[in-house]
Amino acid sequence: MTHEERGDSLADQAAAWIPPWQRPAPPAEAAAPDRDPEDAGVVGAAAAGSSGQMTEAADEAGAAADGATAEQTPSGTAGAAVVRRQRSGRGRPAPEPAPVLEDTELRGALEAILLVVDEPVSELTLAQVLEQPPERIGPMLDQIAAGYTAAGHGFDLRRAAGGWRLYTRPEYATYVERFVLDGxxxxxxxxxxxxxxxxxxxxxxxxxxxxxxxxxxxxxxxxxxxxxxxxxxxxxxxxxxxxxxxxxxxxxxxxxxxxxxxxxxxxxxxxxxxxxxxxxxx
CATH class of the missing domain: 1.10.10.10 (Winged helix-like DNA-binding domain superfamily/Winged helix DNA-binding domain)
Structure with a gap:
């Protein structure tokens, strides 16, 4: 090869040479087998960073949604906290309901309380003391009063001053007065x-x-x-x-x-x- 032919070939090669940063990227399928492990780590880190940005964006979107819910809730911050607890499932468990008493036990408990009260007691108070639904107390007291009347007891159970109390029957007032005053x-x-x-x-x-x-x-x-x-x-x-x-x-x-x-x-x-x-x- 002459000096001129070698110079032409070098010139042609120099003219045809393209810097690496200007070369087109090879297809992913073709580049994957030849990828260096360090390059793969860099790509994974970049993907993780992108995923983290997406997670942060999702968190910001969730916080914005919670803020909107708090604005719509009348109680403000307290309402937003309740909504978050409901969403996360971290709310306190509901207390276990009190056991429902049988009719016989409920009747006996009511009679025992009525024997020691010194003033009429309301149905709501009795329900709170016995930890029973208030709608059970009234009908049971009516049954007790009807039972006393049917059995002919010298006392009866009556409503008075917004509550219930045991009283002696009017037909036995003479005997009661004699005992209190003279007997x-x-x-x-x-x-x-x-x-x-x-x-x-x-x-x-x-x-x-x-x-x-x-x-x-x-x-x-x-x-x-x-x-x-x-x-x-x-x-x-x-x-x-x-x-x-x-x-x-x-x-x-x-x-x-x-x-x-x-x-x-x-x-x-x-x-x-x-x-x-x-x-x-x-």
């Missing part, structure tokens, strides 16, 4: 004697005043004295509206007195330092 053989307690003395010497007097003098609550004792006919209500206090109490004619009869003027004076029963005690109490 009581149980001695009066010390607390009742002290309360009765306060009423006798301070009448008319309120419950709060009696409790302040005795230093203890005396509501139960007053109810006992009223039920035995020894004291009675006699109006209300003008300032507070509290009930006033006084002794009855039966009180004078039981003590053998003609009037309250016959009550013994208190002076002999007072301590010698009563004035000092009064000053200290002030």
């Amino acid at each position: 009581q053989s149980v001695r009066i307690t010390q607390a009742a004697l002290e309360t009765l003395a306060v009423v006798a010497y301070k009448q008319p007097v309120t419950r709060s005043r009696i409790s302040a003098i005795r230093g203890v609550n005396c509501d139960g004792v007053i109810r006992t004295l009223v039920s035995r006919g020894l004291i009675e209500e006699c109006g209300t206090e003008s300032d507070s509206g509290a009930f006033l109490y006084r002794t009855t004619t039966m009180f004078l009869e039981k003590l053998g007195l003609n009037s309250l003027d016959d009550l013994p004076p208190l002076a002999p029963f007072l301590p010698d330092d009563v004035e000092e005690l009064a000053d200290a109490s002030r």
Whole structure:
């Protein structure tokens, strides 16, 4: 080969040479077998980055959807939190319902409660205490009341003041009155004697005043004295509206007195330092 022929061939080769960055990419099928492992790792990383971007975009879209739900929910953030818990399934499990009592057990439970109440109790209160549906309480109480009437008991179950309570029947009122007023053989307690003395010497007097003098609550004792006919209500206090109490004619009869003027004076029963005690109490 002459120098000119070799120069022409080199020139032709130089003119036909194309830089790698300008060469067309080979088909994927043809390039895959000859791909270097490092190149495959780079491609995988790029694919993972693209997948991560897609995941982030999906998360942003989900957050935007949650935000839209929160705006539509009246409770705002709390409503959005509830929606998220419902979507994720992470909400607290619902509490187990209370066992439903059988009719026999429910009847016995209601009767036991009604025997100890001192005022009418509502159906809703009974349902809450027994953890039973309120719609079961009313019909069961009606059945109990009908059963007492059919059996001819001396007491019955009646609605009163928005609730239920056991009462003695009107046809036996004479016997009950005789027992309360004349037939009581149980001695009066010390607390009742002290309360009765306060009423006798301070009448008319309120419950709060009696409790302040005795230093203890005396509501139960007053109810006992009223039920035995020894004291009675006699109006209300003008300032507070509290009930006033006084002794009855039966009180004078039981003590053998003609009037309250016959009550013994208190002076002999007072301590010698009563004035000092009064000053200290002030």
